[in-house]
Amino acid sequence: MEVILLERVEKLGAIGDVVKVKDGFARNFLLPNKKALRSNAANRKVFEANRARIEADNASRRSDAEKEAGNFNDVSVTLIRQASNTGQLYGSVAARDLVDAITADGHKVSKAQIVLDRPIKAIGVYDIKVALHPEVSVTVKVNVARSPEEAEMQSQGVDVMTAMFEKDEAGFIEDYDPNAEPGATAEVQSAPAADENAEG
16 A cells, blocks of 8 residues: 655655555554555645645654653663563563653653563663654663662663572582582581590
8 A cells, every 4th residue: 555654654754755555554553643644646635735734743743852852861760570580570561561660750651652672571771762753762771670679780780690690609609528428518427426436
């Protein structure tokens, strides 16, 4: 299906471009969201007649978005979630969770503005793109951790999972006697000597 774009659409084109798209994409996304018109003679006339207004509206929305983008300098949100020892989340962090967290931080965003290719399913620090306007986007740091302490470590650049596995390997140290019975400890080794003294 050929459509006339009413706003810039990433990977498709700019305002006024006539592009060929899959029917489903046009019917389910572009047309209902007023991002495009079907390309036919009547719509071309309507578009050309309104082109100046459409471009002016777009410019004013873009300038508003640019002002809003100024408020997003170094925005970072922390989400505390339950996760397994390997760092896999029980569940996932979706666009709605990010909207709630960013809104709680004092910024106005909608679910449609969050650009999330796939849900977040592991702890870590992620850079998430927020499209305030088709031509203006900002990056928000999202810190997903199991506890506030872990979030603090991650925000300082510590890879919590790597650090945890290193600690596990180094944390358990015992005196190793190559001649000891399996499972025996140092105390058990000295016990038979005391028994011999008692007999004598």
